[in-house]
Amino acid sequence: MSYGIKTMVVAFICFMLLGFSQIASADEFSAWLQGFRDEASAAGISADLLEEAFADLEPLERVIELDRRQPEFVQPFHEYLERRVTDARVAEGREMMARHAASLNRVAEQYGVQPRFIVALWGLESNYGRHTGSFSVIQSLATLAYEGRRGAFFRNELLHALKIVDAGHIPLARMTGSWAGAMGQAQFMPSTFSNFAVDGDGDGRIDIWHSIPDVFASAANYLSRHGWQDDQTWGRPVRLPRGFDADLAGLDKRARLSQWQQLGVRRLDGRALPTRDLQASLIIPEGVDGPAYLVYDNFRVLLRWNRSNVFAVSVGTLADLLAAP
Known part of the structure; x- marks a missing residue:
């Protein structure tokens, strides 16, 4: 057999194997998805929502790439802090504290959390609501649950996400977030939303994507429920x-x-x-x-939000600068 023919044969075999692998993966995902649909249905999720959520759903390769890349990247402490606690973020945070003073003060009185910490978390998580993520939360979570590295965790998060939509808090098409499923201006995971998000504007829904009062109240409720003390700093x-x-x-x-x-x-x-x-x-x-x-103890509460010392220091540092004269 000539070299040229051998090359063509090898290429054809590789093509066939790749095609078979893709079909097998599609079949495996379809089987996994059916098993999850049965679980979600048993948990009370409506059949109409399951049909809409999983119609033509496929794993998203970009999500898997980002998930696998995370452990390989460690940003130096000082660089992380400098990149996130910037003069521009401080200036805008002070403006936001003045603009939303009435809402922040109501939340502070109800939940016992100083406004500067609520605004600092808001600024670091989503740059005051501008960067909330454009991934479909359902597709991202289904991808990560199927992929398996932390399958049980993301399977649970996917179930919570469906319950949030089924309860009418957010339409399915508008449930967007980070590649890992963190949602809205507070970047809550779905289970965090289920346990701690609250209706801050009294409209009967909890919308941490678009309602700033809901964002503030939900963040404050989370901190309060984890033991925040408003007579102390971080x-x-x-x-x-x-x-x-x-x-x-x-x-x-x-x-x-x-x-x-x-x-x-x-x-x-x-x-x-x-x-x-x-x-x-x-x-x-x-x-x-x-x-x-x-x-102090409040620092440990910030670690419940994000188990990263540099994140918690960034929140505290930004909060201090927001309150500085």
Whole structure:
């Protein structure tokens, strides 16, 4: 057999194998989807919605690519903070606090969460509502549930998403979000929506995509339900003495502010720490020669929102700048 013919044969075999693989994958997804439809139906999801949601539904390769890429990318702490807590974001956040002062104050009184933290979360999650994601939440979650790396988690989220649509909170076509299924201006996962989102404007629906009162009330309710204390802040940047023992840092260690004071820890400008003797942990994301923060219980609440120290520091830093004169 000549080289040219061999090449053609190999190419044909590869083509056939690829085609078979695609058909097999389509058959597998169809079978998976039918199993999920049975589960959703048993959970009370309407047949009409299931038909509409899953008509011609296919896995979205882009979602799988983004999911698999995540563990490979780690942004340095200082770069993450600088890119998210910008002068422009601070300026716009202050404008938003003034524009929505009445709504924010009502929410603060009802839920016990300072407005600056609600606005800081809003700014970091969706840039004050501008970037909420354009992926179909149903397609993204179905893709991730089928793909299997965290299949059980995303299967549960998909069921919650369908319940949200079935309850009339958002039309199916308008349920968009991030590639991972985070939704609306608060970027809630569907289960978070089910457990913590609330109707802030009193119209009988919960719309964290378009209703700013719903966004504010839902964010505040989440923080409040996880133990937020409105008589405290999140923490503060501090200065460490030369030769400080790095082994004292970590969220698993706590000491009172008076004890940190005795160890030589000071405010960033060199002044003494506050006299209110709160329990605090020290975090040093880039080692003892990098930025250091004493963080309080509210910081741990922010970690319930997003289990990332740098995210929680970013929220606290932005919130402090929003309140600065």
